[in-house]
Amino acid sequence: MKLPPLHALMCFESAGRHLSMKKAAEELCVTSSAVSQQIAKLEDMTSMRLFIRSARSLELTDEARIYLRAIRPAFSQIAEATQRLMNEGKPNKITISCTRGFAIQWLLPRLPVFEKENPGVEVQISTTNRRVDLLSEGIDFAVRHGTGRYPGLESECLLNDCLWPVCSPRLIPREHPLSSALDITRYTLLHDEHRMDWAIWFNAVGFSGADTDRGPVFVDSNGVLEAALAGKGIALIRSALVRDEIKNGSLINPLRVSVDSPVAYYLVYDESAVLQRMSRRFRDWLTATAAVDRNEYPV
Numbered sequence: 001m002k003l004p005p006l007h008a009l010m011c012f013e014s015a016g017r018h019l020s021m022k023k024a025a026e027e028l029c030v031t032s033s034a035v036s037q038q039i040a041k042l043e044d045m046t047s048m049r050l051f052i053r054s055a056r057s058l059e060l061t062d063e064a065r066i067y068l069r070a071i072r073p074a075f076s077q078i079a080e081a082t083q084r085l086m087n088e089g090k091p092n093k094i095t096i097s098c099t100r101g102f103a104i105q106w107l108l109p110r111l112p113v114f115e116k117e118n119p120g121v122e123v124q125i126s127t128t129n130r131r132v133d134l135l136s137e138g139i140d141f142a143v144r145h146g147t148g149r150y151p152g153l154e155s156e157c158l159l160n161d162c163l164w165p166v167c168s169p170r171l172i173p174r175e176h177p178l179s180s181a182l183d184i185t186r187y188t189l190l191h192d193e194h195r196m197d198w199a200i201w202f203n204a205v206g207f208s209g210a211d212t213d214r215g216p217v218f219v220d221s222n223g224v225l226e227a228a229l230a231g232k233g234i235a236l237i238r239s240a241l242v243r244d245e246i247k248n249g250s251l252i253n254p255l256r257v258s259v260d261s262p263v264a265y266y267l268v269y270d271e272s273a274v275l276q277r278m279s280r281r282f283r284d285w286l287t288a289t290a291a292v293d294r295n296e297y298p299v
Contacts, residue, residue, distance in 0.1 A: 007038055010028060011039055039051065049061050080135055085276075092120065092122065095123075095140045098142065098143035099220050103127050105222060123282070140273045140282075141286075145264070148264065153269065153270055158265045161239045163238060164258050167233065169250075172187075172234075174249075178255045180207075181202060181206075182209075190215055190218070195212070199212045204260070240293040267286055
């Protein structure tokens with residue numbers, strides 16, 4: 001693969017972004033003539049006209065506009081990777097994006113262990129339900145709920161445990177567990193915004209008569225959990241997210257049945273995120289902690 005000179009690309013990117021040879025020269029600390037010469041080299045190499053020049057304006061050709069849009073992410077990645085490399089050995093800050101429910105139910109209860117083992121590390125948690133752009137938003141890691149296929153990014157499975165129906169023992173006494181999936185349909189079903197987990201669960205246990213469209217819908221799984229704790233219905237939640245509630249008895253699995261789900265929680269990151277030693281340590285701690293959780297929950 002023949003790559004163009006980096007300096008020529010930098011001149012083209014800057015001039016294309018500013019639509020000005022003068023502003024590009026000021027940004028790169030060179031002369032306008034030097035910028036023009038580098039762009040001419042790039043035009044000769046590609047056999048393509050990149051700019052339409054006039055006395056008062058500078059415009060990109062259609063081909064150059066497409067080329068500029070294509071190479072900009074590469075410059076952003078180089079800058080981001082260089083910044084991470086330069087930060088090695090300096091005060092450490094790690095940013096992770098996840099839903100509010102995942103943060104409250106899984107990450108925050110476990111995070112003090114990492115912080116105790118790594119004093120001085122600042123872990124910033126950004127909670128959102130939208131899919132973030134890791135590089136442009138300066139996010140090191142994200143936790144996503146899906147199938148694990150994220151083009152251009154690394155992904156590692158964190159939680160792929162079972163879906164449990166859970167409720168308060170005030171709603172269904174522990175000494176009177178349910179006997180079948182039919183019994184569950186007699187109670188209010190609690191849903192998160194995706195509404196798909198109950199349909200998956202009933203299908204997996206071989207029950208086709210359930211109306212899974214009924215019941216309140218919450219913005220995230222944290223709202224579902226709070227409603228279940230308050231005795232407002234039965235929630236369907238991954239076992240790892242209700243470990244403490246099951247242990248202390250505030251929630252029970254009234255049917256003693258769990259099913260696998262086709263989606264899981266994945267740790268997602270650009271490979272440059274682990275250039276820093278502490279970022280690698282944080283990733284390894286997350287995956288190791290999740291591995292322990294996956295083996296810890298009896299039905």
